[in-house]
Amino acid sequence: xxxxxxxxxxxxxxxxxxxxxxxxxxxxxxxxxxALIGPSGSGKTTILRILMxxxxxxxxxxxxxxxxxxxxxxxxxxxxxxxxHLAKMRQKIGMVxxxxxxxxxxxxxxxxxxxxxxxxGVARAAAEKRAMQLLxxxxxxxxxxxxxxxxxxxxxxxxxxxxxxxxxxxxxLFDEVTSALDPELVEEVLxxxxxxxxxxDMTMLLVTHEMGFAHDFADRVLFFDRGRIVEEGxxxxxxxxxxxxxxxxxxxxxxxxxHRV
Amino acid sequence: xxxxxxxLGLILQGALVTIExxxxxxxxxxxxxxxxxxxxxxxFSIVRALATIYIEFFRGTSIFVQLFWAYFVLPFVGLSLTxxxxxxxxxxxxxxxxxAEVVRGAILSIGREQYEACTALNLGRWQGMRHVILxxxxxxxxxxxxxxxIELLKATSVVSLISLADLTFxxxxxxxxxxxxxxxxxxxxxxxxxxxxxxxxxxxxxERRMARGLDxxxx
Ligand SMILES: Nc1ncnc2c1ncn2[C@@H]1O[C@H](COP(=O)(O)OP(=O)(O)OP(=O)(O)O)[C@@H](O)[C@H]1O
Ligand SMILES: [Mg+2]
Numbered sequence: 001x002x003x004x005x006x007x008x009x010x011x012x013x014x015x016x017x018x019x020x021x022x023x024x025x026x027x028x029x030x031x032x033x034x035a036l037i038g039p040s041g042s043g044k045t046t047i048l049r050i051l052m053x054x055x056x057x058x059x060x061x062x063x064x065x066x067x068x069x070x071x072x073x074x075x076x077x078x079x080x081x082x083x084x085h086l087a088k089m090r091q092k093i094g095m096v097x098x099x100x101x102x103x104x105x106x107x108x109x110x111x112x113x114x115x116x117x118x119x120x121g122v123a124r125a126a127a128e129k130r131a132m133q134l135l136x137x138x139x140x141x142x143x144x145x146x147x148x149x150x151x152x153x154x155x156x157x158x159x160x161x162x163x164x165x166x167x168x169x170x171x172x173l174f175d176e177v178t179s180a181l182d183p184e185l186v187e188e189v190l191x192x193x194x195x196x197x198x199x200x201d202m203t204m205l206l207v208t209h210e211m212g213f214a215h216d217f218a219d220r221v222l223f224f225d226r227g228r229i230v231e232e233g234x235x236x237x238x239x240x241x242x243x244x245x246x247x248x249x250x251x252x253x254x255x256x257x258x259h260r261v
Numbered sequence: 262x263x264x265x266x267x268x269l270g271l272i273l274q275g276a277l278v279t280i281e282x283x284x285x286x287x288x289x290x291x292x293x294x295x296x297x298x299x300x301x302x303x304x305f306s307i308v309r310a311l312a313t314i315y316i317e318f319f320r321g322t323s324i325f326v327q328l329f330w331a332y333f334v335l336p337f338v339g340l341s342l343t344x345x346x347x348x349x350x351x352x353x354x355x356x357x358x359x360x361a362e363v364v365r366g367a368i369l370s371i372g373r374e375q376y377e378a379c380t381a382l383n384l385g386r387w388q389g390m391r392h393v394i395l396x397x398x399x400x401x402x403x404x405x406x407x408x409x410x411i412e413l414l415k416a417t418s419v420v421s422l423i424s425l426a427d428l429t430f431x432x433x434x435x436x437x438x439x440x441x442x443x444x445x446x447x448x449x450x451x452x453x454x455x456x457x458x459x460x461x462x463x464x465x466x467x468e469r470r471m472a473r474g475l476d477x478x479x480x
Contacts, residue, residue, distance in 0.1 A: 054377050083386075090383040101378035104475050105396050114392060115382035149475060167382065 003066060005030040005171060005203050006051070011060030013046060013227075020046045022227040023060070030170075031201040035214035035235070038224030039250055044207040047224075048173045051205070052095045053086050065092050065170060091119075094164035095173040098180050100156040102148040102163070108135065109144040112163045119167070127166070134162040138192050154185030158192055165196075172196075174206045186210070193217065211254055215239050223247045265444070268435045272445060275431030276452050282348050282417040282427060283456070287410050289353025290360055294409075297357065298364025299390070312361065319358035324416055327351040332423045344425035348417070356413040363405045367398035400471050407464030411457045428452060 006028035013021040020043045028034055036044045049055040051062070053069070062069040071078040072085045081089070103111050112131040116122040122130075135141045138158035148156055157177055164172060174193070178186040190213050197204060197217055208214050214221060214235065221238040223231040223246075231244045242248045293315075300312030319327065332347035342350065371394050379389030421430035428449050435445040 052381050054380055087383055087385070090380070095381040097374065097378070097381075099374060101374045101381075103375070103378065103393055103397075105400075115384060118388050118392065119383045119385075147475070163382070 002030055004028055004063075005032075005065055006205075007061075007063040008047070009061040009063070011050070011057045011062060013043075013050065013055065013057055020227050021050075021057075024228060025060075026222065026229060026232075028171075028203055028205065030203055033197050033204045033217055033219045034206065035218035035221045036205065036207045036224060037209070037211070037214060037221060037238075037250075038230075042224040043227040044224050045175050048095065048175050048205060048207060051171075052093055052173055053090060054095075064089055091167070092169055093171045093173065094167055094169035096157070096160050096164050096175070096177050098176045100148075100153075100160045100180075102156055102160055104148050106148075107144070108140065108146050108148070108151070108159050111148070111159060112166050115163070116166050131162070131166060134165050135159075137165075137195070138162050139188070152185060153181045154188045157181065157189045161189075161192055161196075169202070171203045171205070174204065174208075176207050176209065179209060209254070211239065211251070223250065225250070264439075268439060268445070269448065271431050271435055272428065272448050272452070275426055275428040275449075276456075278345070278426055279414070279417050279428040279452075280456065282345070282352065282420060282425075283410070283414045285345075285349040286352035286356065286413050286417070289349060290355075290357040290409065290413060291406075293354060293357025294360030294364050294406075297361035298368065301361065301365040302368055304386070316358045316361050319355050324351060324355045324419055325422065327355055328419055328423060344420060344423050347423060348420035348425055348427075351419075352413055352416055356409050356416070359412070360402075360406060360409045363402050363409065364398070367401035368394060370401050371397050397475075400468065400475065403464055403468045403471070407461055410460045410464070414456055414460065415453070 004027040006026070008024060008026045010023045010025050011021055012019065012023055024043070024047065036047070038044055046055060050057055051064075051069075057070055061071065067089065068078065068081070069086075069089050070081050072081050073079075103114070106114065109128060109131055112134060113122075113124065113127040116127045116130070117124060132141060132144065135144055138161055140155060140158055140162070143151065143155060143159075148159070151159065161177075177193075178189050181189065190210070193204075193206070193213075194217065196202065206214070206217065216235075218235050220232060221235050222229050223238060223242075223244070225246050231238065231242060231247045238247065239251065242251060297312040297315050300308045301316070303309050303312070328347065328351040331342060331351045332344065335342060335347075368390075375393055375397065376389065379393050384393070417427055418429035420427050421433065424430070426434075432445040432449040436442055439445075
């Protein structure tokens with residue numbers, strides 16, 4: 001059995017006096033597609049942001065691909081990670097945000113090529129060639145020269161996915177990537193994600209309120225509540241036969257709110 | 262009539278000096294503004310402290326005093342400047358201190374999500390600043406930079422105090438030589454005003470050029 005690519009060990013995180021994550025542990029296997037679901041404020045975004053090093057942890061350990069994320073091993077001792085170590089670890093991880101976070105002053109092509117050129121020293125021609133492949137994959141090859149402001153929300157999000165993929169991360173984090181979109185634009189983004197899941201062996205962690213999509217997409221579903229994983233299992237187990245009361249309650253509310261499961 | 266044109270020539274010579282001071286002073290102010298403005302948001306406290314001292318010092322003392330120091334005091338420490346250079350130094354450092362706060366404010370006005378995108382794409386701090394934050398912040402700075410440049414233009418007249426023959430100085434010369442007050446002072450009024458107009462117009466067209474295609478910004 002291969003080693004887990006993500007190993008979260010008893011991490012805690014507070015904002016002020018509010019404990020968002022409380023001794024959270026989880027493991028993700030290479031290539032696994034994971035859906036994180038749960039009520040608002042349960043810490044789903046926070047755990048993704050922690051994995052992307054956008055948020056510090058107060059306690060615990062995280063291993064990515066066999067290496068400590070927030071610590072460095074020096075002479076058998078664990079020290080807090082410095083900026084160089086974090087930069088090295090970030091190469092393994094990419095993230096797509098709810099609000100896209102495209103660079104508004106750069107055209108689509110430059111959005112995608114900027115990071116590979118700067119962080120990996122890829123030559124412009126090679127970076128643009130790869131960007132065209134990725135834009136083609138997300139169905140936006142004809143928008144390479146467009147500015148973000150000229151794109152629809154769905155198109156922006158597809159660019160953001162291509163931009164993250166351009167760095168070839170082993171792990172991709174998706175935080176409610178369709179929840180800021182008009183309903184008719186959701187599907188085009190989900191289609192890209194389906195394609196990614198089918199065609200690559202990337203490890204993917206997805207926070208979503210699209211239960212139907214989570215069901216089809218995920219190998220495993222984690223149900224979060226109040227900073228803990230209350231229940232986890234195969235999509236069918238979680239969505240059809242939830243064992244925990246809180247999971248049942250949450251799913252009932254979601255279905256009542258009109259979401260398809 | 263020919264006499265008037267001779268005097269007008271003097272005034273135009275003064276205008277050239279004023280333009281020269283404004284351009285060179287603005288270049289120095291711009292450099293200082295970016296150094297100190299970026300220094301103010303540095304993660305190194307010593308850099309932040311140096312930037313703060315510079316800004317507070319030059320905003321807290323008057324341009325006259327700064328000019329006198331540049332011209333009369335610096336020679337005592339072995340640095341003798343021409344009147345022009347002393348003027349450029351005082352004006353550039355003074356206006357640069359104000360503009361540094363503009364740079365800092367503009368950097369801080371860029372949303373957290375842009376910084377986070379930089380981190381997620383593994384850009385270094387300086388790479389993100391240079392390629393993502395500053396280009397967007399520049400658009401925020403430009404209108405105020407335009408005001409700063411006009412302030413600088415108006416402040417150039419202080420150099421007449423160290424006998425640099427700028428526009429204001431030449432107007433005084435013409436006045437004392439002709440006894441006429443109206444002609445020289447109307448001319449300098451018009452010239453300052455036209456120069457200021459040129460600056461605003463230039464900055465505004467630069468703004469329009471840079472704003473093209475950007476999210477949520479007037480084009
Ligand atoms: N920077 C912050 N400062 C203070 N509190 C924060 C901060 N970020 C998140 N929180 C709080 O932490 C809690 C968990 O937030 P988180 O965003 O992880 O929840 P979530 O599960 O993603 O919820 P949602 O489904 O609404 O996106 C929330 O109560 C939120 O208000
Ligand atoms: Mg969230």
